Amino acid sequence: MNEAIRTIQDHRSIRQYTDEAVSDEHLDTIIQSAQSAASSINGQQVTIISVQDKEKKKKLSELAGNQAWIDQAPLFLIFCADFNRAKIAAELNDAPLGVTDGLESILVGATDAGISLEAATVAAESLGLGTVPIGGIRRKPLEVIELLDLPEYVFPVSGLVVGHPSDHSAKKPRLPQAAVHHRESYNHDLKSLIQDYDAEMAEYMKKRTNGADDRNWSQTVSAIYKTIYYPEVRAMLEKQGFKFE
Structure with a gap:
């Protein structure tokens, strides 16, 4: 078994973190890995909002259902389905944006966000960091949109807590x-x-x-x-x- 497969198969959700920061180098590697994931038509329908501000993380933890690990960990990533860039592309080519008139855009956006999140998860865990995905980011989505200033055609799909584990939970x-x-x-x-x-x-x-x-x-x-x-x-x-x- 190679190291990549070992990392994937050893995944477990971590809900206890130290206060050690995630380095800029590690954050950049995680984002690059997420960007390298496959996407439909190479549309790259994903935006990742990284949040390290303590007050904003605390608010997001409350909006997600009082999930304390969001507040505790040093880094929270929010994976958004993003057709705002597709809208700009349409404007540049004097074309209508029709895909958002049907369910296909929601399926494509959510799928791409999920693929990107998994790439980020594997990258983070390969660096010795812990993660836990947060579907609760959709619990109060309108307030999340306002807090993160998301434009039209962008919506939050899932969050990802990232940090240094203080407890290596059971698989x-x-x-x-x-x-x-x-x-x-x-x-x-x-x-x-x-x-x-x-x-x-x-x-x-x-x-x-x-x-x-x-x-x-x-x-x-x-x-x-x-x-x-x-x-x-x-x-x-x-x-x-x-x-x-």
Whole structure:
């Protein structure tokens, strides 16, 4: 196994950080790695806002649901889907910007942001830094947009906490590969695989919490997905100029 694969497969979310700063050199390497990721049509539909200001990080931690690690870590990156540059390109070529009139732009933007975030994650972890992605950046998206002064056709997709770990958390088990990798066509016989994984996750949680919690995977997912847990996203997208044709 080479070092790149080892880094990817050793990923775990870090939620405890020292107060040591992320160097400018490391930040530049992380951003360059994120920029090197693939993007649809080479449109490069991603903007990364780096936040190191303590007051702004504190506010973002509150907007994301009081996630203390955003406030604690020295660096917070916000990955945005960005069609503002595409708008400028359209203006330069006297062409309409039609892609934002349909869902394709949202799918493309979110996909590109996710690919870029993963490249940044691998780069950061290869440098010995810890990370944790933050979907909660979409919890109060209109306030995030105002705080970061995002223009039309730009919206926050996910955040990424980056810093020096003070606690190397346990690696969380993943679904069995048979539940995720389906050969030639979709495997519809998943229930027993999920039940087996539930048992594994329950044991992991008991060890992690010294017996205080034995939640399994399906319990966690069903509890979260029973509602639209970030209900302001649609209004945010509409305000930013995106349509749902």
